[in-house]
Amino acid sequence: MKKIFINMMILSSIAFTGCNDSFLDKTPVTELTEETAFNSYDNFKAFMWPCYEMFTNTTIRTSIASGSAWGANGHYLGDVDAGYLQKNNVAGYNEFANQVKGSTASGNGWDFSSFIRRINIMWSHLDSSQMTQAEKDHWRAVGNFFHSFWYMELIDRFGDVPWVDTVLDENSPEAYGPRISRDIVAKNVMTNLKWAYEHIGDFNDGENTINKDCILFAISRFGLREGTWRKYHGLEGGDDYLKECIAANAILMKAYPTLYKGTDKSPASGYGEMWTTEDLKGIPGIILYKSYVANINPHGACYVEHTSSHPIEMNQFTVDLYLMKNGKPIANSASGYEGKDKDMYHIFRKRDPRLYQTVIPPYKVSAGSGDYPTWSFTGESADREYIDVMGINETCSNPGVGMKRLPGQNWTAALVPEIPRLGTGAFVMCRSGYYVWKNWDSWETNFNNGNLNTADKPIFKIEEILLNEAEAQYELNGRIEQTTVEETINKLRERAGVDKMVVADIDDSFDPNRGKYYPKDNENGVLVDPVLWEIRRERIVELMGEGFGFYDIRRWRMAPWFLNRVTVGTWVKKEVANAAGLTLYNPATGESDGVNGSLAEGNIFLFPKPKGWLEKYYLYQVPTTEIVLNDKLEQNPGW
Incomplete structure (x- = not known):
């Protein structure tokens, strides 16, 4: 049974599974024990490599994933929990809405024994090492980053948590201590991140490793998350975190002024290619990424989305959140929306092209004969409308050519003759009609039950910072200036091919269907300010499928609005x-x-009317086993 410590372990077989390209050029360090791991700068560096696995650890919903953890077990999970997406089987209902979530005996993200312990062991050896003071500060700063990044998740899940920054054993009183207040732990996290920024220095740990920009990124993400949580959950001190977010954003926005425009001819290709580009090194706006290399650490993200194993789809409610290309919501009388009570062809017409990069657009072709048939157009203009938009897949080969091409194919290159392709069981099918293909491209080699894909995946990118800036400015000041919108949201819209957001044009009638937030004990909800709603909409769309949803709808106190509805x-x-x-x-x-x-x-x-979101779901349950082991731990309200 787990406690918040583990017995002293042998630190062996440390694999270079982090994000660093240069890791792949080095000989793995084996048989590395605590007694031999801390003699030099390079020893500390090798000891800390496994912390990069934090970015592929699926406890953190915004993490990417590796190997078989892609798809429903990877970064889609946070948006599935939020109700933006869902699984396509009849039992794929949302566990926070369509059933009463049961008790959790262990796990649930309550983990102080892996990353946290490794970091604490490293810290405990800094003072006795032979490194210079600047080198010691550097590794303390790197440790601060990873320690804080994991604590960001612990705080978000549980609120009050034990604070563990030393190595614990069975005799350590801290191992059986109480949870520390969220206020103290959050301040510790922000203090540690700011210290790390000031002391990490300019040491070269290799390309694509933790640096000042990564630390600023963590400050921005945590500042927005904690600041808005405090505002909407009745806690004090939220403005201080929002100010830290804005200060970090200013530095990063100056350092990364350009968005990636993409190379493909499909609309919003720069948006889509963040997930389908073979090498993200040097791509504008990329701050940290996961590098994948053939025969060393390939993945299966593209392959899975070409098979019946991919269960992720979008629902109509989420599709309706996407704007028209003219920047108007579909319920706006000036939007020109053609999809009311119409088929998918009409629903997709003139919409924000980021929708096309996230969900396979509709089409139909005539198939030839044979195992890998040729195809031809049907002769109906509507059937080829989105084939022309996305680019024609002329060969249907594996690997093919280009990014997202139509008509689609499965992992063998067998033709997908039409979308929507309704049902379950066969390849590239879904129940809603809206098949998510964020990691789909035509150029990667796919093989049944094999990981051959090598497209890199972003971890930190400037797009999130732009969204953080827009939201933090509004939340701190109660308004947003058009100049800020031009520097943030409208940069994203320009790349996507969507008309600009004009603050002066947005009033209560701009979107009659805008969302509600639910202050505690207010079951009817309160309409979100119309400008703030557009800021949040932009975040939902730009980060769709990247796992941010469940963090966002909880900190906004909007979970009932997103989840308490028939899907x-x-x-x-x-x-x-x-x-x-x-x-x-x-x-x-x-x-x-x-x-x-x-x-x-x-x-x-798809799914019946849910039983409903419960107030207790805003915080996760502390596993019951942990409370049995430590009677000083208190359970979160309602569990």
Whole structure:
């Protein structure tokens, strides 16, 4: 059974699984024990390599993933929990809304024994090492970064947590101590990050390693997250964190003034190619990334999305959040939206092109014969509309050419003749019609049950900083200046091909369907300010599929608005739904219309009305085993 410590371990077989390209050029250090690991600067560096696995640790929902942990077990999870996305099987309902979440005996992210212990061991040997003071400060700073980055997750999940910054054993009283108040722990995290920024120095640990910019990035993310949590959850001191966020943003925005525009001809290709580019080294706006190399550490992100193993899809509610290309919400009378009670072709027409880079657009082709058939256009102009938009996949080969091309194919290059492709079981199918393909490209080699993909994946990128800046400025000042919008949101929109956000044009009627937040004990909710809602919408869209959703809807206190609703898919004819084993949603009853229902067409019914979000879900449950082991630990409210 776990406590917040583990027995002294042998530190052996340290693999270079971090983000650093240069790691791949070095001979692995083996048989490295605590007694031999701390004789030189390079020893400290080798000892800290495993901390880079924090960026692929799926406890942190915004982490990317490696190997078989891609897809539903990777960075999509945070947006699945938030209700932005869902799994495509009939039991894929949201665990925080469609069922009463049960008790957790162990795990749940309550972990002080892996990364935290390693960092504490490293710190404990700094003073006795032969390094210079500047070198000692550097490694203390690197430790501060990783220690703080993990504590950011612990705070977000549990609020009050034990503070562990020394090596513990079974006789350490701290191992059985109480949780420390969120206020103290959060201040410790921010203090440690600021100290790290001032003391990390200019040492060369190799390309693509933790540096001042990474520390600023953590300050920005934590400052926004903690500042807004405090504001909307009735805690004091939120403005101080927002100010730290804004100060870090200013430095990073000056250092990274350019967004990546992409190389592909598809719309918003710079947005999409962040996840499908073979080498992110030198790409504008990339601050830290995970490097993948053939025959060393390939992954399966692209492969999975070409198979029936990929269960992630989007629902109609999330699709409706995407703006029109003219910058108007679909409910705005000036938007020109054509999709009301219409099929997917109309729903996607003239929409924010980031939607096309996230969900496969609709199309239909005529297939030839054979195992790997040729194809031809159907002759209907609508069927090829989005093929022309995204670029034509002329060969359907594996590997093919280019990024996101239509028509699609599975991992063998077998043709996907149409989208939406409704149902489950066969490759590239989903129940909602909105198949998520964020990691899909045509150039990577795919092989059944094998990891051959080598597209790098971003960890820290300037786009998030721009979104943090816009939101923090509004939350701190109660407004946002147009000049700030031009420096942040409108840079993202320009790349995406969406008209600019104009603050003066946004009033209560701009989006009649804007969201609500729910102050404690207010079950009816309060409409979000219309300008703030547009800032949040931009964040949702730009970071879709990157795992931020569950962090965001909880700190905004908007979880009921996103989760307490029936989940539906695209609009289809009744016979189309029934042929796929699906039914339509009847808004008059709030339930499925059934196979023999009265509706001739409508949205696909996916999951029933949820049992509802509970207040206790804003914080995770402390595992019950931990409380049994340590009677000084108190449980979070409601659990």
